[in-house]
Amino acid sequence: MLLDYETLKFVWWLLIGVLLVGFAVMDGMDMGVGALLPFLGKTDAERRVIINTVGPHWDGNQVWFITAGGALFAAWPAVYAASFSGFYFAMLLVLFALFLRPVGFDYRSKLDASQWRNSWDWALMTGSVVPPLVFGIAFGNLLQGVPFHYDDIMRPWYEGSFFGLFNPFALLAGVVALSMFVLHGATFLQLRTETVIAERAARAVQISGLVFIATFALAGIWLAVGIDGYRIVEAPAPGAMPMPTAKTVEVAAGAWLENYSRYPLTLLAPLLGFGAAILAMLASRAGRAGWAFFASALVQAGVIFTAGLAMFPFVMPSSSQPNHSLTLWDATSSQLTLNVMLIAAAIFVPIIIGYTFWNFRKMWRVVTVEEIEAHSHSAY
Amino acid sequence: MMDPEFVELSRWQFAITALYHFIFVPLTLGLTWILVIMESVYVMTGKQVYKDMTRFWGKLFGINFALGVTTGLTMEFEFGTNWAYYSHYVGDVFGAPLAIEGLMAFFLESTFVGMFFLGWDRLSKRQHLAVTFLTALGTNLSALWILVANGWMQNPVGAEFNIDTMRMEMTSFAEVFFNPVAQVKFIHTASAGYVAASMFVAGISAYYLLKGRDLGFARRSMAVALGFGLASIFSVIVLGDESGYEVGDVQKVKLAAIEAEWHTEEPPAAFTLFGWPNDETMETEHAIKIPWLMGIIATRSIDEEVPGIHDLIKQAEHRIRTGIIAYRAMTAIRNGTADEEDHALFDMYKKDLGYALLLKQYTDKVVDATDEQIKLAARGTVPDVTLLFWTFRIMVFSGFTMLFLFVTGFVLMAQRRLERHRWLLRAFLYGIPLPWIAIETGWFVAEYGRQPWAIGEILPTFLATSSLTKEDLMISLAGFITFYTVLAIIEFYLMFKFARLGPSSLHTGRYHFERSGAPDLANAPAAPVKD
Structure with missing residues (x-):
């Protein structure tokens, strides 16, 4: 068809990245x-203001997460x-935490x-706190390699x-993810509320x-000096049929920084992470x-692509059987x-972007305590 | 070899979470269209009562919708968490419809549902109606893609095994999408959802009529529900799932099991109305049969055979034996020791590879399977006949009961005599669980009837699991049951509360509890505030 297999695989690496960024920007x-709800809202009316800033959007936004999952499954x-x-129990932890959101939004103000x-x-x-924390922890583990291997019928163990x-590095990555979501939620609240x-x-x-800036920097330094990266020694051509066990991989100190030194343009991703965070604070x-x-x-885009580019072309390296690591090629x-x-x-x-934009345009306003009190039977 | 108890627990967890999710989905499927109908009348006539109807039934829809979304998340996770080999083996085919569902349908539904609830003051009448319509469209498109995925599990077309990657790969997206099983399943399932929503609205409206409250509101709601329900129940029954049973061996086994047709009969086969199937002796005792009916339903002809279970087991045994040949050739090819004959044999028999995999629950060395193991595996291709026979009949009985209710209700309503027949109003009220009984047994027939396969003729269920332990499953299953029970209690509490309160919950000042100065529900301390 239109694209050759190798290009197509690369495009899907980008697209999964874009979907994850979409997830972070919208659902994040x-x-x-x-995450800020009980801390920024002291009274019931204030909390309803906070909830109603995302009221008409949270469900649509959550689909970025679901679609990212679906795309992962398919691609x-x-x-x-x-x-x-x-990550069985970690995923269930995320899932059970996510359960609380749709019912929380919908049921909270149903009873007085x-x-x-x-x-x-x-x-x-x-x-709202558990999912970003666990996703960050998952990314922290991906960067360190995950202990898994395949058997003869390609069953993962x-x-x-x-x-x-x-582990400590993964927890640090969890804080990076949580703080970047909180930062994003806080700027949104500042924009959509008053007084x-x-x-x-x-x-x-x-x-x-x-x-965010402190933990992101610390994680970068730790990654550079304390965590071994993965490097492909020999592998089938990128356009070959995907066989995850057919390559040779070595574990090497500093391997995660190789992309950055080989293609300095990629440094834009971490710079974007830091720069945009500073800009957000100043603005x-x-x-x-x-x-x-x-x-x-x-900031969300900067951080997600920083991690993705460090591991490229790896997606899920295996620490116990490096040759069985998963890359975007296989x-x-x-x-x-x-x-x-x-x-x-x-x-x-x-x-989707078109009607999401329409949704935000139609529902856009500064949510006030007066508005909530006037619509106390129809607002969240 | 897989621990059978671990496999059982994995299946229980999936069944519980899927059946639970499927309590909320059908109502969403149908109620969105009912809201579209009500709001269309509002936009056309400008009558306030239709807006109130849209908002009130929309409120109940919202209570249900929240749990539909919540429990749907589980389904998205569970293929990866609990059916990892399944995901690995067929993700290339199965993942695509799920991802497209997200892009085409779920975004649509979820983006607009927020505007449906909170956009009344911010959108024009027409814009709001468009929002309601797009929510309904998204919801139903969502079901379409899910059933395309599910239809492929029943009848896996448009895909081929790739020996290099050791998995199924898509060969034709159009074949996957236009899979006849998927198409009839979609119509059957969506219509069943419409029936559920119609019974829900009709039953609750009947309650108001019985109580003599908010009569104008209740009559109009009843009219919409009866009209929509009548059309939908005909669609469910006439365009029933049965036509999907003619393709694929697994579907044939399912059909034979549903009908407890042990022996192939001279066409056209008789339909067993009732009887006692016995899985031990493989006979049906005390059968009451209707001649010809089965052959006509299943084959839409009077001269085609409907194969019986004994013959289907023989066929399965044959396919296991040829599957072993394919498996031996595959092993040689993967080890690099294959000659030309191996390649030829593999190509010839690879469609039976899945049958050889059935042996893996009895022996790790598939190629050395004994005659006894082969016969055991062949017998295992038929699920429990008694269970399927009865669940199918419960489904059909519920369906015909509802057909009776909707026809009678519709006729009496047209003659303006409905409210005089209080027994019928009561039947609608207490009949609210009927569509759910039909739907859940229908799910069971479709999915249990697919056993022992996760993907029909391709991947046995026991192999499809993740590499987890029995203990892992016990913990997670306990977690799901606890969580889901709590959520169900909260949901039912809110649903009953608002259904009893009726349109008074809108706080418009026009309805029963607000007008008569009644001291109860509306002003109680825990009065509802959300719209």
Whole structure:
């Protein structure tokens, strides 16, 4: 068809990256807002203001996550299978936390009892904090390699333990992910609220921005000096049929930085992460919440591509059997499936962006306590 | 070899989470269209009551929708977490419809549903109607893609085994999409959802009529539900799933099991109305049969055979034996020791490879399987006949009961005599669980009837699992049951509360509990506030 297999595989690496960025920018924003909910909203009315800033959007935004998962299944079935089953309890932890969100949003204000509402607020917070934390931890583990191998019928076997996932570097990566979502949620809240809530949100921008910059820098240094990367020694051509066990891989200190030294342009990704975070903090302080929000969206892209580019072409390295590591060349679907999916994405992603834009334009406003009180029976 | 108890637990977890998800989905499928109908009337006539109807039924829709979304997340995760080999083996084919579902349908539904609830003041009448319509469209497109994926599990067309990558790969997307099993399944399942929503609205409206409350509101809601329900129940029954049973061996086994047709009969085969199937003796005792009916339903002809279970087992045994040949050739090819004959044999018999994999639950060395193991595996290709026989009949019985309700209700309503027949109103109210009984047993017939296969004729269920332990599954299953029970209690509590309260919950001041100054529900301390 249109693209050769090798190009197609690369395009899908980019697309999965774009979907993850879409997830972070859209759903990450809601999670940031949810994480801040009990802390920035002191009264019931204030909390309803915060919830209603994302009220008409959270469900659509969550589909970025679902579609990223679906795309992973369709484009990289080997990665979907090995990671979801390997990180079994970590994934269930995310899932159970995510359960709390749809019901939290929908049910919280259905009853007028303070204990009921207060419980849902903490449930919403939990459902917003746990997923980014665990995703960050998962990325932290991917960067260190995951203990798994394939048997003779290509069945993946995970050899690690649940608690092994929570090692210091992975926890640090978890904080990076959480702080970047919180930063993004805080700039959004500053933009969509007024008076005390906006002021508290502006403070949250400064705090989460600092935490993000510190942990992102620390993780970078740690990655450079303390974590071995993976390097392909010999492998079938990138356009060959995907056979994850047919290559030779070596583990080497500093291997994760090789892409950055070989292609200095890739350094733009981490620079974007730092630069946009600083910009978000400055813009927020200057009262330019719109710019702060735009900048915090760029932070998401910077961080996700920083991790992706460091590992390129690896996606899920195996620490116990490095030759069985999954790369974007050998974890993919067939050429036909990738083509079909690419066509579907090319048609539908612009349409999705179009109606999402319409949704935001129609529902855009500064949410105020007065508005919530006037619509107390129809608002979330 | 797989621990059978671990496989059982994996299956239980999937069944529980899927059946639970499937409590909420059908209502969403149908209620969105009912909302479109109500709101269309509002936009055309400008009558406030239709707006109130859209908002009130929309409120109940919202309570249900939240759990549909929540439990749908599980389904997205579970293929990877619990069916990793399945995901690896067929992700190339199965993943695509799921991903396209996200892009084409789920985004649509989810983006607009928020505007449906919160956009009344911010959108023009027509814009809001468009939003409601797009929500319904998204919801139903979503079901279409899910059933394309599910149809492929039943009848895997448009794909081929790739020996280099050791997995199934798509050969034709059009064949996967236009899979006849998927297409009839979609119509059957979507219509079943419409029936569920119609029973739901009709049953709750009947409750208001019985109580003599908000009569104008209740009558109009009842009219919409009866009209929509009547059309839908005909669609479910006439365009029933049965036509999907003619293709693929697994579907044939399912059909034979549903009908407890042990022996192939002279065409056209008789339909067993009732009887006691016995899985031990492989006979049906005390059978009451209707001549010809089965052959006509299953083959749409009077001269084609409907194969019986004994013959299907013989066929399976044959395919296991040829599958072993393919397996031996495959091993040689992968070891690099294959000659030309091996390649030829593999190409000839690779369609039976899945049958050889059935032996892996009895022996690790498939090629050395004993005669006894082969016979055991062949017998294992038929699921429990008694269970399928009865669940199918429960489904059909529920369906025909609802057909009776909708026809009678519709006729009486047309004659303006409906409210005089209080027994019928009561039947609608207490009949609300009927569509769910039909739907859940229908799911069971379709998916249990597919056993022992995860993907029909391709991948046995026990192999499709993840590399986890029994203990892992016990913990996660306990987690799901606990979580889902709590969520169900909350959902049912809210649903009953708002259904009892009726349109008074809109706080428009026009309805029963607000008008008569009633001291109950509406002003109780835990009064609902959300719209």
